[in-house]
Amino acid sequence: DAGVTQSPTHLIKTRGQQVTLRCSPKSGHDTVSWYQQALGQGPQFIFQYYEEEERQRGNFPDRFSGHQFPNYSSELNVNALLLGDSALYLCASSFGWGEQFFGPGTRLTVL
């Protein structure tokens, strides 16, 4: 079992650009959550997808959007990048009431 995988590992973008991050959940998991972790802070919840729909959303602007595919994988899209969007983006998957398993994250740097 490969666990939760994320791509790419690292990414460098410039202000105003758009970025897409990808996540494949752990085998058997149907729910994907995304978190943003700024340097020195704990992860902050962005949103959660279940059955291809956004089920919950944290306090993030509409520039942050996502998608879940029929195979349960997910994408996080961020438009009009700001310097403050530089962070580690974490994906977590779960099934039913089970615990969330996190991937290694994608390190996004906005210049």
Add this chain to the structure above:
Amino acid sequence: DAKTTQPPSMDCAEGRAANLPCNHSTISGNEYVYWYRQIHSQGPQYIIHGLKNNETNEMASLIITEDRKSSTLILPHATLRDTAVYYCIVSPGSGGSNYKLTFGKGTLLTVNP
């Protein structure tokens, strides 16, 4: 979600038990206590969770006070690989894991040789 309070840092000698405290005085009756840890540059790792009874698994033990206002995570024999930031999280619902996890800054546990 109920807030949690943890010390910013703790030290522990290798081979000794590490006891990490967490205060969650505003916890509601249906909220579980979860513990995750994050080793440098990795994603958080689930450790254990509980509602009101003490819990133990292969990684750790969780002791929850009778009034549920605080808890302690115990790593019985800490190793250098246990050096990490430990997060105590209170999450609502039946099992709660499909709800969002609200992370604080956690406790940096440093295990010394």
